[in-house]
Amino acid sequence: MLRMLVTTSPADGVILVVEGPSDVRALRPLVNPGVHIQALGGKSLVVGAHQNLGSAHERRVLFLVDCDNEDNTPVKGLPNLIITSHRDLECDLLFHLDGAKRAALDCFSSGLDHESVVKAIKKELVVSTEVACRFNATKDEARLLQLPLGIRDVTTGKKRRFALEDLPRFEEWAQGTSDLRIPDIAARLGEKLGWTTGQVALVANAAVARWGSACKRHSVSACASCGRMRLCNGHDLEAALVARFNRQGSSITRTEMERLVRVGADVSLANGWPVVDRIRRFEGWAGLRVLRTL
Incomplete structure (x- = not known):
């Protein structure tokens, strides 16, 4: 399918290959209208497509995958494959492009002034x-x-990943009556x-050691910025924000939060996003334009 897209698209056209449909929606405001964004349905499929593309088309196709806190050494440094800065694209949008601010403004616009909303979202993001x-x-x-981590969805009956909101006592945490420390989380998962x-x-002992270990970049134990990049999953972070916002009187849903994070991503901040820097390197290498004027 990918080779067919390349051969049937204009000679100066670029195809941006991503993992899922939500990535397409998130990146569309940043790229030129002529760029075709294609979702393949997962990281392994994107990496496999990159490996199978061949050198004849490598300057026409740009690939973007989530970091996922995996050993990405085999695909690091490739000119046409980009890895997110954080664990996934959702976290990049939240932290690099201030994606949560729009959601907070929508939730609290009637009760708080702009400055108070900005302060509130900073606090809720940390927690x-x-x-x-x-x-x-x-x-x-x-x-x-290799312990089990999947559960059966009560609505669809299908197996899915265990999400943060599935955790017993998650609602207590959202209400501020439970800390949910790592030993608590391990016990509830078990x-x-x-x-x-x-x-x-x-699991609990190993996770506490991982959380408290010194980062390589700053040599600081429990480094907040490096821990965030390695460990924070965007879907879980959005679930936590929904619960915290609703504790304060909002009625936002997960679906609405995800939408607002994407439409609220501040394109004016894109020049400080490492993913955009890497796209620009691809543009120089390939001699083709991907980004809108930012």
Whole structure:
């Protein structure tokens, strides 16, 4: 399919290949109207398409994948494959392009002035980011131990990933009555997923060590900025923000939060986003235009 797109598109046309439909919606405001954005349905499919493309078309196709806190060494440094700065594109939008501000303004515009909303979102981002990081640090360790992490969706009956809002006591955390420290998270995951007491302890101890380890960049234990980049999953962060906003009187849904983060991403901040820097490098290498004038 990808080769067909290349051969049937204009000679100066660029195809931007991403993981999913939400990535298409997020990136559309940043790229030229003539750029075709194609979602393939997952990181492995995008990386596989890159490997199978061949050198004849490599300057016509740009690939973008989530970091996912994986060892991306085999695909790092490739001129036509870009990896997000944070764990996923949603977090890049939230932290580099201030995506949550629009959601906060929509939720609280009637009750707070602009300055108060900005202060509120900064506070909620810190609190929500921390719990999302703890949750994913715990899940990462469970994954390394090959413990089960999927649950069956009560609506569709299909298996899906265990999300932050599935965690027992998540609502208590949102209301400010529970801290949800890593040992608590491990215990609640084990309770829902059938882990043994020993497995819960192994996961909790390893996750606490991971969370508290010194980062390579700053040599600081529990470094907030590096921990955020390695451990914060955008979907879980959005779920946490929804719960915290609704605690304060909003009635925003997850779907609406995801939409507002994408439409509210501040394009004027794109020049400070490493993904945009990497796209510009591709433009220089390929001799083709991808970005709108930013």
